[in-house]
Amino acid sequence: xxxxxxxxxxxxxxxxxxxxxxxxxxxxxxxxxxxxxxxxxxxxxxxxxxxxxxxxxxxxxxxxxxxxxxxxxxxxxxxxxxxxxxxxxxxxxxxxxxxxxxxxxxxxxxxxxxxxxxxxxxxxxxxxxxxxxxxxxxxxxxxxxxxxxxxxxxxxxxxxxxxxxxxxxxxxxxxxxxxxxxxxxxxxxxxxxxxxxxxxxxxxxxxxxxxxxxxxxxxxxxxxxxxxxxxxxxxxxxxxxxxxxxxxxxxxxxxxxxxxxxxxxxxxxxxxxxxxxxxxxxxxxxxxxxxxxxxxxxxxxxxxxxxxxxxxxxxxxxxxxxxxxx
Amino acid sequence: xxxxxxxxxxxxxxxxxxxxxxxxxxxxxxxxxxxxxxxxxxxxxxxxxxxxxxxxxxxxxxxxxxxxxxxxxxxxxxxxxxxxxxxxxxxxxxxxxxxxxxxxxxxxxxxxxxxxxxxxxxxxxxxxxxxxxxxxxxxxxxxxxxxxxxxxxxxxxxxxxxxxxxxxxxxxxxxxxxxxxxxxxxxxxxxxxxxxxxxxxxxxxxxxxxxxxxxxxxxxxxxxxxxxxxxxxxxxxxxxxxxxxxxxxxxxxxxxxxxxxxxxxxxxxxxxxxxxxxxxxxxxxxxxxxxxxxxxxxxxxxxxxxxxxxxxxxxxxxxxxxxxxxxxxxxxxxxxxxxxxxxxxxxxxxxxxxxxxxxxxxxxx
Ligand SMILES: Cc1ncc(C[n+]2csc(CCOP(=O)(O)OP(=O)(O)O)c2C)c(N)n1
Numbered sequence: 001x002x003x004x005x006x007x008x009x010x011x012x013x014x015x016x017x018x019x020x021x022x023x024x025x026x027x028x029x030x031x032x033x034x035x036x037x038x039x040x041x042x043x044x045x046x047x048x049x050x051x052x053x054x055x056x057x058x059x060x061x062x063x064x065x066x067x068x069x070x071x072x073x074x075x076x077x078x079x080x081x082x083x084x085x086x087x088x089x090x091x092x093x094x095x096x097x098x099x100x101x102x103x104x105x106x107x108x109x110x111x112x113x114x115x116x117x118x119x120x121x122x123x124x125x126x127x128x129x130x131x132x133x134x135x136x137x138x139x140x141x142x143x144x145x146x147x148x149x150x151x152x153x154x155x156x157x158x159x160x161x162x163x164x165x166x167x168x169x170x171x172x173x174x175x176x177x178x179x180x181x182x183x184x185x186x187x188x189x190x191x192x193x194x195x196x197x198x199x200x201x202x203x204x205x206x207x208x209x210x211x212x213x214x215x216x217x218x219x220x221x222x223x224x225x226x227x228x229x230x231x232x233x234x235x236x237x238x239x240x241x242x243x244x245x246x247x248x249x250x251x252x253x254x255x256x257x258x259x260x261x262x263x264x265x266x267x268x269x270x271x272x273x274x275x276x277x278x279x280x281x282x283x284x285x286x287x288x289x290x291x292x293x294x295x296x297x298x299x300x301x302x303x304x305x306x307x308x309x310x311x312x313x314x315x316x317x318x319x320x321x322x323x324x325x326x
Numbered sequence: 327x328x329x330x331x332x333x334x335x336x337x338x339x340x341x342x343x344x345x346x347x348x349x350x351x352x353x354x355x356x357x358x359x360x361x362x363x364x365x366x367x368x369x370x371x372x373x374x375x376x377x378x379x380x381x382x383x384x385x386x387x388x389x390x391x392x393x394x395x396x397x398x399x400x401x402x403x404x405x406x407x408x409x410x411x412x413x414x415x416x417x418x419x420x421x422x423x424x425x426x427x428x429x430x431x432x433x434x435x436x437x438x439x440x441x442x443x444x445x446x447x448x449x450x451x452x453x454x455x456x457x458x459x460x461x462x463x464x465x466x467x468x469x470x471x472x473x474x475x476x477x478x479x480x481x482x483x484x485x486x487x488x489x490x491x492x493x494x495x496x497x498x499x500x501x502x503x504x505x506x507x508x509x510x511x512x513x514x515x516x517x518x519x520x521x522x523x524x525x526x527x528x529x530x531x532x533x534x535x536x537x538x539x540x541x542x543x544x545x546x547x548x549x550x551x552x553x554x555x556x557x558x559x560x561x562x563x564x565x566x567x568x569x570x571x572x573x574x575x576x577x578x579x580x581x582x583x584x585x586x587x588x589x590x591x592x593x594x595x596x597x598x599x600x601x602x603x604x605x606x607x608x609x610x611x612x613x614x615x616x617x618x619x620x621x622x623x624x625x626x627x628x629x630x631x632x633x634x635x636x637x638x639x640x641x642x643x644x645x646x647x648x649x650x651x652x653x654x655x656x657x658x659x660x661x662x663x664x665x666x667x668x669x670x671x672x673x674x675x676x677x678x679x680x681x682x683x684x685x686x687x688x689x690x691x
Contacts, residue, residue, distance in 0.1 A: 051484065057514055062473050063506035069477020072462065073421070073485070092504070096467050097474070103669050104463055106454035110672070141678075142670055165672045194675050203327075241675035324391075 004184040007177040009151035010116070012038050012160040014078065016188050018048045019049060021076060024162060026053045028063055028080030037082060038118055038177055059235070062088050064093030067113045068101070076112045078162055084119035084171060085128035086263040087137075098167040099142035106182050111167040114158070120173035120212055120262060121309055124302035129160030131176065131299045135268030137169050138240035144168045144193055145240040147302050149214035151182050164193060173212040198250060202232035204255040205287075205319055208247065208273055211237040213260040213310065220315035229323055251277055255286035257326070258318055262309060265293040287326035292318050341541050346556050346588050349563035352616050354624030361567050371631055373562055374622050375640050376414055380430045381619060382644035384593075387446070390652065391597050396446040400427040401593035407618040408524045408559040408587035409494070410434060415569035416492060421478050422461040423471040423493035427524075431451060431494075435461050439651035444658065450665065451658045457485040460489075470498045472508030479517030481580065488577045492520040492569075498529020500546060501537045513552040520569065520574035521584045524559065526591040527613075527682075531604035544586035552582050559587025560618040590616070641662065662689050 004012060017024050026041055026048075031132050032055040035042030045053040056063050067077040085236055087094065121130040138145045146161055146168055148154035154172065163167035176237045199214060200221050207219040214235045221231040232252050236242065251257045257277060259270035270291040278289055292310045300308045349358045365373070374526040384402045387529050391399040402409060405427070413431035422428075422435045422637045429442050436439070436459035436667035440511030445464060475493035482489045489599055499505060512519040516636050523543045527534055540546060547554025553575060557568045565587060572583035594601045614620075626632035664685040672684065 057507075057510055059507045059510070061504055062511045064605050065470065065473020065504065065508065066477040066480065066511055069423075069474040069479070069491070070481045071477070072474070073481035075481050075484070092467055092470055093473070097470055102671070103666065104450070104453050105449050106669050107672075108454055108457060109462065144671075166473070194673075241677045243676065245676055 003181040004149045004151050005178045005181050006148070006172065007038055007040050009155040009184045010158060010172060011042055011044070012184065012186065013155040013162075014044055015047070016186075017159060017162050017191060018052055020188060022052075023074060023078045024078060024235070025070060026078045026080070027056050027058060027066075029058055029082045031055060031080050032101045036080060040116070040172070041080070048110065050188050061087035061093055064090040064098065064115065067115070068093060068097050068111055071111045071113050072109050076162060078114045081115060081117040081289050083125070083129040084117040084133055085131045087117065087133060092138065094143070094169070095140045099140045102166065103142060108174070108284045110165050112165045114161040114164075114168045114170050116158075116172065118172045118177070118238035119176055121299060121305050122175040124305070127172070128300070130305070132294070134169075134171055134239060135205070135263050138269055138272070141168070142174065143240065144238055145171065146193060146238050147171045147173070147211040148237065149176065149211055149235050150180065153191050153197070155178060155184050155239060156189050157193065158192040159188055160193050163190070170192070171211070175212045175271060179215070191237070194238050194243055195240060196246040197235045197237055198232060198246070199235045200231070200233040202230040202288070203254055204230045205258065205322065206232045206234055206247075206250040206254045207258055207260060207315060208234045208236065209260040210239050210269070211262065213262055216310065216312045216315060217260055219312035220319065223312065223316050224319055228254050231319060236273075242273060242276060247273065247277060248280055251281055252284045255284060256322055258290050258315070258322065259289070260310060260315055261291070261293050263294055264296045265291070266296050268293070285295045285324045290318060290322060292301050341539070341545070343541055344556050346558040347564050347568060348558040348561050349567060350561050350625060351622055352621060354621045354628065356563075361563075363563060363567050363570070367629075367631055370626060370629075373414060373566070374409060374436065374626055374632060376410045377562065377619055377622065378637055378640045379644050380406040380410045382641045383430055383433070383648065385560060386648040387443070388593070388597060391446070395569035395652065396443065397448060399446060399594065399597050401597065402427060402430055404590040404592040404613065404617070405524055406558070407528060407562040407565045408522070411562045411565040412492065412522055412569045412587070415566050415573065417489070417573070419460060419487070419489045421482070421489065421491040423475045423478065423491060424462065425466050425468070425471060425494050425496065425499065426466050428494045428511075429464060432461050432464070437461060439647055440654040440658075443651050443655040444532060447655070449655070449658065449661050450669070452654070458669055466595055469495065469502030469508070471495070472499075473504050473511065475521070476508045476511040476515070476517055479512055479519035479576075480515045481550065483515070483579070485516055490518040490520055490573050490576045491612045492522060494522045494524055496529055497523060497527070497534045497537055497550050498532060499523075499527040500543045501567055505547070506550070507549065507554060510550040510581065512552045516581040518579075519582040520535070520572045520576060521582060523584065525586055525587045526589050528591060528595065528605070530595045530599065531664030534602070542586055544584055547553065547584040551582055553580070554584040554586070556586050557588065559589035560616045560621070562618055562622055572639065623632045
């Protein structure tokens, strides 16, 4: 076992899976010699050869279209979109093709594709590099959207995604790539898809988050603990489809819930979590469901992002507000 | 000032007038003997049979569609050679990635006629092909199948299979970005793909001249450095030789080929469209004289290989086939929403499980 940061955990997952199954192919812009712009595929081409790990022309629609064709003839493509904002170049492949392949062929053709892509703000990227587009992909039935929040989960979830015969969009938060190191096993292991994780137990309020917001939620819970509020933190891990069972258990126990997302407030994952819980748990609730999100603007330029992004203090304030009023 | 660059001259050089590759002319005479394929009498007859089948199939399903028995239909009259002779030139194990208009070649490739009929009606039986049938379902999004073909081709190449992926697109579709990306990707990876642009003159109402300024669609291959050919798509021999040659070239590892088949859609875009709004009657008549069935009939009759009686037998058989398929299509299990939900994921998530139970109960009532 070695200590790894998230990007190293991802490289390790790709490495062991390339070793494990010769049908797995890793490709995208600059993933070969360069090892990806974030080094997520570092050394993989050297080790596994140009047949298994290769560069593509600069065309996102081409990359995903290629994946669909490869998937149909028995390969297990793990394409990379260099920054998730650029997925809009390939929306047809994702929503009209990958998401529906099993449905429209009754399972005779499937898309065992894991699309990996960095996303998320806080690292001062140019336009379109940081946008949180997970909400609109999550709206498409037929695709799993997975967002790890730490190195251990990242490796295990990525392996489970690659092994899944359904398409997965695997989103790696830019800020988390090198944020922390933890023990990550060298071998293959899975963290199950479709399962949320109770990161911290508590009994006053549930804080539901995913990706980089899990850290903020944990920090908020620590601060809240000091002022006598016991918060439970739920990491969604798979944001589509939702693990409603775990959410339901947590919120029916605490009676209060806020959802935290970095993405803009309108529509999106938080709204969906809230509506599912409102519909199922109305009588168990002791306070209105609420959320902490980014504002409804286009993702801002680097100078504005630290103020724009929700943080632990926003979460603490929101929780205090709820605890005081209900 | 120094001399200006003569762009007009450069354009003329790079965008030249070319004649389509032809073997048999409109009178049924062989005009390019060097390329006349070595086909047995049986094969020549088969080629005619398959085209007669295609035309009769189109007639029958068009009638069914007009009667409201089938959903909206994209007719194929005029494209028998480009669709069915190109498929005829393939080998078992080659992949087909068709557009919504290419249902007839799918049937020749192994999709059951019943399934084709169910496809027009939107039943998932129309998509559930046997694993041995190497075909994608018809693609409605213009251009998507082109990039997917690059992937299939690359997969076949990585497997060391001596097979190709053949994909069809219309003249309108060649304007789509995915068309370019597919050609370019296949080129970069030397993927064994045959891209067939069926230039039938119109994309719904928009004429070919409004799609691009390039003189041919096939020359778009130049931009990505892949082999390409402009072909008389109503000459069955030219289509056959072009596809066979492209196949040989692609499976030998030399890369993809773009073929443009110049043809004509005698009918409307779909049966809900009125071509009188955008097309003169004379234009249609002009193309009638180039018809592949007329040419091939003349050619075979001269050899004593074809009679009206033979043609009538094929038509009758086709009518029977469509009728049987229609009956069979009515016998497939009723489409259910719970069935849809079942096919969303391999492992059913909790949210879908709940909805599945709901619709199961609703359907049981
Ligand atoms: C991406 C996309 N845009 C628009 C349409 C609507 N549409 C369906 S067929 C068609 C014209 C296609 O023309 P062409 O590619 O020449 O094919 P043809 O029908 O003539 O064979 C259009 C615009 C579509 N299906 N997909």
